[in-house]
Amino acid sequence: MKTLFSVLLAGACALSAPAKLVTQTVEYKQGDATLEGYLAYDDAFSGPRPGVLVVHQWMGLTDYEQNRAVMLANLGYVAFCADIYGKGVRPQSTKEAGMEATKYKTDRALLRLRVNAGLDELKKNERVDTHRVAAIGYCFGGTTVIELARSGAALNGVVSFHGGLDSPTPADGKNIKCSVLVCHGADDPFEKPEDLAAFEAEMRAANVDWRLIKYGGAVHSFTQPMADGSMAGAKYNARADKRSWQDMKSFLTEIFK
C-alpha cells in the first residue's frame, strides 16, 4: 500500500469517535497487470473492523466510487475501491467505457480474477477483520460483485446497485457462499425481464441467501447524481438512492453481526 498518501480530517462522522479519515491510492497486481485502487478508513478507530470492497461503474474508478468509499469509512468500515480495468485505464467516453466493460463481461474468468485481486488486497490490510468482508458495486460493478460471489470467494455478502444480473454460466450459482442483496430500479430498461427471471432461477436452484428490492419509479443509474437523463433509461433518483443506501446499511449490519 503506497503512493499518494493523504490524511483528511472529516468534518462529519457517523460515530462518536473523533474522525480521522485516511484515503490512499493503492497499486496492486493481478497477474502481470498493474491495478490502481483507492483505500479509505477512519484512523480514529483501532483494531480490526469489517471491510467493504467497492466496484466501479463502466467508466472505471472515478470520484463517484471514491466518495462511496469515504461514506463507508465514515460508517466505520475499511473501504477499498477495486480497479478492474487497470492503472491508467480510465475511459473518457461512453464508447470507450462500453468497450472496456464488454471486454470483461464477455470474459467472466478474467473479470473474476480482477475482482478477486481487489478482494485479496482489501483483506491484506491489517485493519480488516478478514472474517467480516463484503463487496458492493454499481452498474458494471454490480454485475462484478455478483460474479465475485459466483467465483466462490470467501466473503459475507455482496450488494449490487443497478447491476446486470445475467450469467453465461448459471450453474455457478452453486458456488455462492455469501448473502446477496440486489437493489434494482423497477423501471430499469437495461435489465430484461428474462434476465431478472434467470437470475432468480439461478439463486433459487442454488439455494442462495438472496434478496431483491425493486424501487418503484427508478431506472438505471438511480444512485448516480451525474446521470441527468441525457442518456435514455439512466437517471438519478434521490429517493431510491437514499433508500438503497439505507437497505445496504441494514444488510451490512446484519451480515457483520
Add this chain to the structure above:
Amino acid sequence: MKTLFSVLLAGACALSAPAKLVTQTVEYKQGDATLEGYLAYDDAFSGPRPGVLVVHQWMGLTDYEQNRAVMLANLGYVAFCADIYGKGVRPQSTKEAGMEATKYKTDRALLRLRVNAGLDELKKNERVDTHRVAAIGYCFGGTTVIELARSGAALNGVVSFHGGLDSPTPADGKNIKCSVLVCHGADDPFEKPEDLAAFEAEMRAANVDWRLIKYGGAVHSFTQPMADGSMAGAKYNARADKRSWQDMKSFLTEIFK
C-alpha cells in the same frame, strides 16, 4: 374505547423511557356492524405519536396480530388491530377462514369500508398524531392495506406482508396517496407471476411511490411462526420474518419523518 381494559408492565422496551404497556379491546362500528379491535400503546410516553393500523390474516384477529401491535407499541407507536370480520367472527378452521376472506375479497367496496372504519378508530385516539399514520397487514391483511390505499385513504404508508396483490379495479391505483412497501416471499406459490406483474403495472401507471422486496427462499406466511409447513406453500421463515420487520421499521422511520 371501552371493555376489557388491561395494563401490563412490559419487561423490555426499545426506548429509554420506562415502559408502561397498555392493551385494550375496543368495540367500534362500521355501519350497523359491530367490530372488535385491539389497541396497544406505551403509556410512558406523553403527547401525540405516530399510529399504526394492523390488519389480520384470513383467520381473523388473533393473538398473532395482537403481538405485532405490542411490538409496535414497544417501538413507541400507537398500534390498533382492526377487525374486518366483525365481533365474534373468529374462524375456527381454514374452511371457515376461506369463506370469510372470500366474502371481502369479492366485495372490495365492503372491505374498504371495514378497513377505513379501523383507520378512523385509530385516528380518533387522542394519543395519535393524525398526520403520521400507517397501516400494515399480513396475508389477507396485506391485501386489505393495499385496498385501503386504493380507497384514497389519508395516511403516510402501507406495508403488505405476503399479501395478495391482485385488484379487480387496477385503475384505482390512481387514488393512492401514500407510500407502498410490499414484503413478498420470492417462492410464494399463492401469488401468481401475472398478479405480481399486474400490481407493478398498476403502481407504475399511477406513479405511486412503491417498493417491492422479494425474500429469497420464503414462501407464503413467512412471518407466521404457526405456519409449520403442514399447509403446502405456507411456512414460517425466521430470516425473512426478521428482515421484513427491519424493512418495515426503516419504512416507518422514513415516512414518519
